[in-house]
Amino acid sequence: MKVPPLLLIALPCLSFAAPEQSNTFDCLIEPNQRIDIRSPANTLIDKILVDRGSTVKAGDVLVVLDGSVEREALAQAQQRAESEAEVRVARARADYAADKLRRREDLLSQNYISSQDRDDSAAELRVAQAELALAMDNRRMAGTEMQRLNAVLRQRTLRAPFSGVVTERLQQPGELAFTGEGSAKPILRLAQTNPLRVEVVLPVAMMGKLSAGRRAEVVPEAPLQGRWQAQIKVVDRVFDSASGSFGVRLELANPKGDIPAGVRCKVSFP
Structure with missing residues (x-):
């Protein structure tokens, strides 16, 4: 039995279409x-700059949280870090104690004072030097506190970690953002x-x-x-x-x- 020519023509087409399907x-x-944008601390929401459906780019500011307390603390830390008054006072005391000890040693060499007087002056110098070191440490610690507070203030500005779309807005400015598991609620949802x-x-x-x-x-x-x-x-x-x-x-x-x-x-x- 011969296969009709029309069927012969169709067979290659079927064998080609089957693998594609x-x-x-x-x-x-x-x-x-998909991520939730949440607050890193229990604080008031100051501003929300986007809404549902907003297109954002990586790095765009989404939410601004209240950071008034941290800004006040930062100003105080900056004042302590930049102030030289405490260090100057401690250094003056240490210089005076060093001069006093030198005079006592000269008097002791001439037998005008006792060894006890000289030892007392040496102890005063060590105390003054310790106070100078403490003043310098306090100034360095104020600088470290400035860096910490700057980092905290940066966390009060929530930015988009990637380019995408805001899919939900769950809180409003003026509401209190919580961080606890039971009461925490995302501010935004981003895709x-x-x-x-x-x-x-x-x-x-x-x-x-x-x-x-x-x-x-x-x-x-x-x-x-x-x-x-x-x-x-x-x-x-x-x-x-x-x-x-x-x-x-x-x-x-x-x-x-x-x-x-x-x-x-x-x-x-x-």
Whole structure:
């Protein structure tokens, strides 16, 4: 029996289309990471500079917390660190005690005073030198306190750790931000949208055929349109025995932010 010519022409087409169809899998486009912006201390919220849906860049100021107490303490520490009065007084006492000891030693060599008088002057010099060292230590400690308070004040300004989108605004200016586990509530929720993460579950039969760095094509579900190139970043090495599958994570560049997150998609591995 001869095969009709029309069927012979169709067979190569079927054999070519079958692998392409079996190489396409369901996937999900998600933000690369989601984080909660919280206060590092129990303090009032002074300003919130963004709202839900705001696009932010890494380093942008999101929230300003009240830091009036720390600023007052910083001013006092700066005054102590820059003041030389205490050191000058202690140094003058030490110089006077040293001169007094030299005079006592001269008088002792001429037998005008007793050794006890000379020893008393030496003890006064040691005390004055210790007071000078203490004054210098206090000044250095004030400088260290300045650095600590500056660090605390920097923490009162909450910045975006990455470029992304504000997904939720949970508190308002004037509210008290808490740090305890029971009462703590995020101020903002932020999602990183560049790059995006594409999650796909593959059958065990695909194991060994994929590796990190390989390219794939991602197509979103309708009504969205487009075809985007993604790159494999993670290939799981532990199977899900119940479903006979394993996970693969891809990275999808989204520099302009025009690719939405949270949508279903199809991914194919050419």
